[in-house]
Amino acid sequence: MKNAIIKLLLILLTLGVIAWANQTLDSYTLSILNNIGIFAILALSYNLINGVTGQFSLEPNGFVAIGAYMTALFLIPAADKIDMFALVDPAPVVLQMKANFLPAVLAGGIAATLVALLLSFPVFRVRGDYLAIVTLGFGFIIRIFALNEPAYTNGAMGLNDIPGIANFMWIGSFALVTLIVMLHIVYSKFGRAMKAVRDDEDAATAMGINTFRIKTTAFMTSAFFEGIGGGLLASFLTTITPDQFSFLLTFQLLIIIVLGGLGSMTGSLVATILVMGSMEWLRFLDDDMVIFGMHTGAHPGMRMVVFAILLIVMMLFARRGLFGDRELPEIFRKKFGKRMRHE
Amino acid sequence: MSEALLEVRNVTMKFGGVTAIDDLSFKVPGGSTYGLIGPNGAGKTTIFNIITGNYFPTEGSILFDGEDITGTKPDKVVAKGIARTFQNIRLFKSMSVLQNVLIGFHDQIPYTYFEAILRLPRYHAHEKRVRVEAMGILEEFGIARYAEEDATSLSYGNQRKVEIARALATKPKLLLLDEPAAGMNPKETEELSEIIHKIKKDYDLTILLIEHDMKFVNAMCDQVTVLDYGEKIFEGKPADAIVDPKVVAAYLGDFTHA
Numbered sequence: 285m286k287n288a289i290i291k292l293l294l295i296l297l298t299l300g301v302i303a304w305a306n307q308t309l310d311s312y313t314l315s316i317l318n319n320i321g322i323f324a325i326l327a328l329s330y331n332l333i334n335g336v337t338g339q340f341s342l343e344p345n346g347f348v349a350i351g352a353y354m355t356a357l358f359l360i361p362a363a364d365k366i367d368m369f370a371l372v373d374p375a376p377v378v379l380q381m382k383a384n385f386l387p388a389v390l391a392g393g394i395a396a397t398l399v400a401l402l403l404s405f406p407v408f409r410v411r412g413d414y415l416a417i418v419t420l421g422f423g424f425i426i427r428i429f430a431l432n433e434p435a436y437t438n439g440a441m442g443l444n445d446i447p448g449i450a451n452f453m454w455i456g457s458f459a460l461v462t463l464i465v466m467l468h469i470v471y472s473k474f475g476r477a478m479k480a481v482r483d484d485e486d487a488a489t490a491m492g493i494n495t496f497r498i499k500t501t502a503f504m505t506s507a508f509f510e511g512i513g514g515g516l517l518a519s520f521l522t523t524i525t526p527d528q529f530s531f532l533l534t535f536q537l538l539i540i541i542v543l544g545g546l547g548s549m550t551g552s553l554v555a556t557i558l559v560m561g562s563m564e565w566l567r568f569l570d571d572d573m574v575i576f577g578m579h580t581g582a583h584p585g586m587r588m589v590v591f592a593i594l595l596i597v598m599m600l601f602a603r604r605g606l607f608g609d610r611e612l613p614e615i616f617r618k619k620f621g622k623r624m625r626h627e
Numbered sequence: 628m629s630e631a632l633l634e635v636r637n638v639t640m641k642f643g644g645v646t647a648i649d650d651l652s653f654k655v656p657g658g659s660t661y662g663l664i665g666p667n668g669a670g671k672t673t674i675f676n677i678i679t680g681n682y683f684p685t686e687g688s689i690l691f692d693g694e695d696i697t698g699t700k701p702d703k704v705v706a707k708g709i710a711r712t713f714q715n716i717r718l719f720k721s722m723s724v725l726q727n728v729l730i731g732f733h734d735q736i737p738y739t740y741f742e743a744i745l746r747l748p749r750y751h752a753h754e755k756r757v758r759v760e761a762m763g764i765l766e767e768f769g770i771a772r773y774a775e776e777d778a779t780s781l782s783y784g785n786q787r788k789v790e791i792a793r794a795l796a797t798k799p800k801l802l803l804l805d806e807p808a809a810g811m812n813p814k815e816t817e818e819l820s821e822i823i824h825k826i827k828k829d830y831d832l833t834i835l836l837i838e839h840d841m842k843f844v845n846a847m848c849d850q851v852t853v854l855d856y857g858e859k860i861f862e863g864k865p866a867d868a869i870v871d872p873k874v875v876a877a878y879l880g881d882f883t884h885a
Contacts, residue, residue, distance in 0.1 A: 465744050472743035472750065473729075473736045476722075480730045483719040490679065490713075492705030492734045492797050501740065547721070609721050 295460065302456035314452050320560045321455035322517050325462045327540045327552040329509030332466060334538075335546035335609070336475065337502040338482025339408075343400075343419035344537050346426040347507045349529035350399060351392030351514025353430065353437055356446045356524055357381045358388035364445055371434040371441070378436055385449045389458075389515035396511025397504045404500040411485065423531060430526035442525030443518075450519035458516060462509050466549045467611070469505065478502050479547070479609075543598060545605030550612035555605070566590055631690075632657035632833045633678070633709075633801055638687030640673055640857075647673045648684070649857040655801070660827065660834045662844045662865060665854035666877060671837045672714060674854075675803050678835075679711050680704040691801070706734055710799035712790045714806050714837075718778040724789050725774040728761040731796025764792045767829070768822060784815040788822070795826060804836040808843045820846050841869060853877070 305317060326344055333341050360368070362379045383391065403422060407415050430437040437443070469475050477498045480488035485495055518524050536559075544555030566587035573580045598606075607615060631654035640648040647670045655661040663671050676682045678689055680701040688697040691707060699707070710731075719727050736757060738749045765771040768788040773781055778789055787807060794802060807823070808816045820843060827834055838844050844851060845865045853861035853868055855877035861868050868874050 468744045468746060469740075472754075473733055473738070474740060474743055476726060476730055477733055479721055479726075480719050483721055484717050486681075487713065487717040487719065488730070489701045490705065490711050491730045491793065492702050493730070494702045 295464070298460055299457065302460070303453060306452040306456070309452075316561070316564050317452055318450070318455050318520050320557055321452065321459040322513050322520065323537070323540065323560050324459045324553055324556040325455075325509055325513040325516070327537050327544070327556045328459075328462050328466050328549055329506045329513070330537050331541045331544070331546065331549060331552045332469065332478070333499075333502045333506040335541055335548070335552075336470060336482065337478040337499060338547075339499055339503070340413060340416045341419045341503070341506075342416050342531070342534050342538075343403075343422060343503075343507070344510050345529045345531060345533040346419065346423040347396040347400065347510035348514035348517065348533060349423075349426045349430060349526070350396045351389075351511030352518035352524050352529070353443070353514075354392040354395045354511070355388045355515030356443045356518040357436075358383040358391055359385065359447045359449070359519060360443065360445065368441075368444065369434065369438050371439050373435070374438075375435040385447075385454070385519070389450075389512055389519075392515035392518075393508040393511035396507040396514070400504045400507030401500065404503050408496050408499045408503075420531070423529070423534065427526050427529055430529070437526070440526060442523060442528075444523040446518050446522045446524070448519055448522045450516045455516050455520065458512060462512075463549065463553060465505075465509075470549060470611070474498070474501065482547070539595065541605075543595065543605055545602075545607040545609060547609030548605065548607040548611055551605055551607035554607070554612075562591060562594070563587070630657060631655060632692060633835065634690040635674065635678070636688050636690060638674070638677060638684045638689070640670070640677060640682060641685045647857050648677070650687070651854070651857070651859055652687075653852045653859065653862060655833060655835050656850075657833050658831075659849045660823075660836065660847050662848035662851035663835065663837045663854065664839070664841075664844060664851055664868070665860075668856075669854040670857040671854055672805060673857075675711060675805055675837065678704075678803065679709060705797050705799075708798070708800035709803065710794035710797045710801075711803040712787075712794050712805055712807065714809065716783075716786050716790055718786060718789055718793075720777075720779045722778055723775050724765065724770065724778050724781065725758070725761055727778045727789055727793050728764060728796050729757060731793045732757040732761065735798065761796060764795055767826065768792050784811055784819070787811070787819065791822075791826075795830060799832065801833045801835065804834060804838075806837050806839065808838060808840045816840065816843055823847065841865075845869075 306314070309317070326348065330344050333339050357378055358381050362382065365374045365379060403418065407418050431440055477488065477493045480491065480493060481495050481498055488495055540555045540559050541552050543559065544551030544553070569587040569590055570582065570584050572582045633655040635651060635653050638648055638651050639646065651674065663674065665671055673682065677684050680696070680699050680703070683698050688695050690696070691709065696704060696707060719730060736753045738747070738753055742749050762771055762774065765774055768791070770785055770788055773785065778786065781789065791804070791807065808819055811819060823834065826832065836847065848865050850863065851865045851868050852859055853874050860873045860877055861871050
């Protein structure tokens with residue numbers, strides 16, 4: 285009971301901070317925060333299948349694309365679609381798609397979930413790295429579909445003038461919901477079963493766990509939040525093109541979850557803030573700097589070099605990521621002697 | 628002796644050209660402790676894997692509680708009331724001792740995914756219940772004080788106990804133990820047989836075990852089947868097995884060479 289009240293207060297406090305930030309901060313800071321929020325949603329959900337369940341998957345870019353296009357098509361008014369689709373006329377179903385912001389974003393998530401369900405049948409019947417191969421191919425298929433079906437996606441020109449409804453209030457709240465949902469999954473019989481599948485699939489089966497169902501559940505949950513993240517991204521950027529959803533997006537998320545620690549949700553959150561934040565904070569490195577009175581000259585791209593070195597150094601000192609596979613409160617409790625690993 | 632709880636009926640298992648099990652039949656009476664012994668490679672673990680549904684036998688069938696369970700998926704076999712341990716201990720290495728045992732309760736927790744996400748009352752009620760039950764099992768094994776330790780940080784003997792405790796959590800009628808005393812010193816072995824006797828009574832279990840330690844088998848088993856190259860060469864009381872010339876030749880004979 286006491287825990288529940290503390291949790292509720294923490295949630296309200298976080299929502300208050302989000303609302304305050306949304307009102308008072310300047311648009312540059314908010315755009316960084318929005319980026320962090322969206323990537324937090326993506327990293328947290330990616331970590332569920334990759335870290336917690338231990339199924340090496342390369343899917344996020346595909347599901348993010350599905351969510352982004354779905355939400356964008358629901359949000360853009362029909363008249364704008366007719367103007368925008370230059371190559372061919374939009375398909376009738378595209379013109380009919382119309383929804384408010386929240387249902388539009390949820391539709392993106394649901395579409396991604398359904399695709400994940402279809403993918404899981406061939407993939408999880410066998411063990412091994414098939415998931416990585418299939419999801420990698422799947423990402424390419426989605427991109428090629430977006431490029432070659434202009435009646436639905438406007439091809440390489442992408443979609444623009446997407447109503448920019450996703451402010452920090454929306455994005456921050458969705459990130460908070462994602463974090464809570466993920467932690468609730470991890471600390472339940474489902475989270476335990478996912479970890480059991482990761483640690484030893486045969487032993488998990490011998491405990492009566494239907495590993496196919498658990499892996500599919502984790503995969504679909506990941507896909508749902510990746511779709512939602514995609515929808516928020518579309519509305520935040522107001523412009524999407526197929527090239528945004530290349531393998532690089534997946535790669536960036538992979539860096540984040542490995543850095544935070546595979547299997548640690550709070551680790552993914554902290555790593556998102558570090559990675560997305562340092563992309564901005566290290567910007568000064570690109571400019572001309574004065575060191576001991578000497579001008580270094582401007583080196584655009586210098587921050588990426590430094591960022592890469594920082595990543596390497598971090599992984600050398602923390603091989604299993606920042607938090608390993610533990611959550612922040614567990615590490616905290618262990619440090620302070622109270623050996624209570626459960627809620 | 629009451630009716631057979633488990634019956635292995637004319638089971639043959641071929642891997643390519645190799646016949647691992649050749650027309651094997653035996654019955655495990657309910658409430659008994661049954662031993663499966665034989666030299667390395669005799670096919671003992673293969674039989675376990677067939678009973679638990681990991682392998683589909685080339686011929687023959689497995690009957691449990693009068694029901695044909697041949698070809699049932701491993702997780703469904705657990706639901707029917709058969710639990711197992713592994714020859715090489717296979718604990719969930721990222722988890723604490725308590726969490727390992729909680730995994731065994733997976734099927735007995737009825738809350739749904741959405742109830743867990745929304746933290747509805749059923750979540751709290753059942754999480755609380757299984758924790759109490761799991762701690763009860765750990766106390767029975769005398770390892771409750773390690774509940775929060777990493778499972779793999781325990782001593783070898785205690786890890787064995789965790790594995791058996793975890794299997795017990797699935798509420799089995801039949802417990803399959805694959806070399807439970809392997810790698811234990813005599814004191815640990817003795818302690819283990821006491822615990823197995825105790826849980827057998829407390830949980831109303833039937834036990835089928837694979838073991839090399841004849842002293843342990845003698846103390847534990849009501850009946851044994853001796854396998855050699857996939858064939859049954861003896862069935863009967865363990866005390867008679869050690870003096871049977873065929874068994875001595877196939878199995879104990881190995882010791883004299885060693």
